[in-house]
């Protein structure tokens with residue numbers, strides 16, 4: 001007597017993608033120093049700050065930026081802004097930290 005055996009195989013796959021976002025060293029007139037300008041996407045992926053929030057800061061002239069083939073934002077301006085906001089209201093939580101340790 002033949003016995004028919006049926007197997008169900010389930011597989012899972014996880015893909016990890018690391019992307020190098022564009023960074024440029026340039027003089028920032030707001031910081032009055034040589035700083036790193038990054039894409040909003042890069043800053044967002046590194047810090048967890050929403051791209052929309054970065055563009056809002058950019059449009060309100062709170063941070064320095066340059067337009068080459070893409071928009072690049074001064075990351076030092078964002079850090080200074082974070083420090084300034086934290087100093088003003090230390091009880092407020094500002095998320096500007098990496099999502100994962102690099």
Ligand SMILES: [Zn+2]
Pocket residue numbers: 028029030031032035064074075076077078
């Ligand atoms: Zn700056």
